[in-house]
Amino acid sequence: MPTVSDVAARAGVSTATVSRALNGKPTVDPDLAARVRQAADELGYQPNGPARNLRRQEAAVVALIISDVENPFFTAIARGVEDVAHEVGYSVVLCNSDESAEKERRYVDIAIQERVAGVILSPSGPASTVAKLAARGTAYVAVDRPLPGQDSDVVLVDTRLAAREATAHLIAQGYEQVGCITGPVGVRTADDRLAGYRDALKAARRRSTPKLVRRTEYKSAGAHRAALDLLSQAETPDALLIANSAMAVGVLQALQERGVRAGRDVGLVTFDDAPWAALVDPPLTVVAQPAYELGAVAARLLLARIADPTRPATTTTLAARLTERASSHRH
Amino acid sequence: MPTVSDVAARAGVSTATVSRALNGKPTVDPDLAARVRQAADELGYQPNGPARNLRRQEAAVVALIISDVENPFFTAIARGVEDVAHEVGYSVVLCNSDESAEKERRYVDIAIQERVAGVILSPSGPASTVAKLAARGTAYVAVDRPLPGQDSDVVLVDTRLAAREATAHLIAQGYEQVGCITGPVGVRTADDRLAGYRDALKAARRRSTPKLVRRTEYKSAGAHRAALDLLSQAETPDALLIANSAMAVGVLQALQERGVRAGRDVGLVTFDDAPWAALVDPPLTVVAQPAYELGAVAARLLLARIADPTRPATTTTLAARLTERASSHRH
């Protein structure tokens, strides 16, 4: 594996000049720079990243820690982050915390150890995990979920309001017993969606009852169980607000198994405009979240903070949009 | 940011002992080791990754370069790779080449520069991209798509056979004009699926005609255009083999727009058992690929190659399974 010294020898200059030439420093004679580049090409020289990062005390890499790679919402965020980061020469490495506080902690440690320039994460664990980042002075931005008690940049969706509007829409359509299936206690988006649901009930002077609410992991299987459970009660819901698209899959399966017709017997609104949402029977009314935008904004904030660590922390809240389709229209 | 020296000073030992203690080397007195660990904790010491990697000449990281993060098939592969790699203490960083040879080359360069222990990739670009890896002696494994001319470990799905069986199934169901929408020329899985489709036509003594075949990017939009195009011909297909689930979305949209009833007017089989495939109307017959397994096997091969670089290259081919649902059953 060739090193700067090899390139220097071949080009007949010093290692300092090689480094300066390859990094585009202006204080190098163009002829020499050309000779250096040619020598580097001929040798197939690739700089040693660890050596460079050791010296520079920072890598041109941002880590993106998301809570579920299999959730299209998070992969869309990843696209947004990537596009912005690449524009300015940063690489993005994607880490999947899988909703586990333990894995999240592990990836944060790795990010610190590797001296990445910054971290964007959708927190799965306690705020204390990122306290380490703050302590080290590593720039970070929270996306989708806030970090209570941490004074950091945050990019959120106004999910409580969206949940409220979605629920109000169901009520306006004439559904009487609107239920809600949301994510685990303590996951902020799940709490907020539930709160928005309750807001809407209250505004419509309906009583909210735990009998119509289920909380479970943000996955298909959990929602499937929850839906079966709801359907086996005496008092079954005639409409459901579902907190993400993976859960919608589980709910639709459950309805199918029980012979309950979605949209007719049970109105549905689900978070996330999955590409297939308009294709199921009936087409799903969804709360479309600006996931790509979320990632892009988070990346821009991170870059700004890397450039100026003393910047005051900001909170950006993007709006979600209700897309009405047949699953929430009473026949 | 504390270093080994700081820890050494606090524990009253040498840096060598600190390093040995923290890396669990057996030649350290247990009392000393405990003192070192305590000192490290108290200081919040995190080893400097670049320094460690520089010295070790390798990072305990494997890079996974996939062609599309938004495709569930690839994220399932990622899960498989992660689970296996984490078991043995390796971290996985995910890179999204987005089907671009250019981005793929860039990520391969980064992987080399960062001296990762190995690379797993679903090649989007020419085989020459990975030649660099071979030249440097970095271990790598191709997944989903082979690298022509490269003598490397490969993990594939027998996609040609699967396409043949799927097409044969459509023919057996009585469809007369079976068409095929597949990925771009030169992408091996796309070529193979087309070849399998032709194999089946030939076996059934049918003529295959370009009029029933469309090739486009492996995405929803491309397939949407292709389907509209097929439907506007004089001779329209009465069944379609679709090469992945994103494309299926585009096709289903096109059918909806044209008022063509999926499953009734046009039989459908699509690759990839997306979670929603059973929920659309009619439920989709799919070719289920063992994506998670693909990733897990690739990771195991990579680890084996890291451990023994002289290992002969192997090719593993996994079988796909046809899951029949209503979209391919003639009424």
Added chain:
DNA sequence: ACCGGCCGAGTAATGGATTACCCAGAGGTC
């Protein structure tokens, strides 16, 4: 009591790129 061997721990070399610092020489000024 003496010696070889072994164990645990310290000293210092090592990895490779960057960059602070320094110097030679070109060009300009009085």
Added chain:
DNA sequence: GACCTCTGGGTAATCCATTACTCGGCCGGT
């Protein structure tokens, strides 16, 4: 012609963890 300035480029220090090499001291054997 002496002196100063400026610029391009070289020398060597630096980043920090790991590990080859070395050494003191303890144990057992004779």
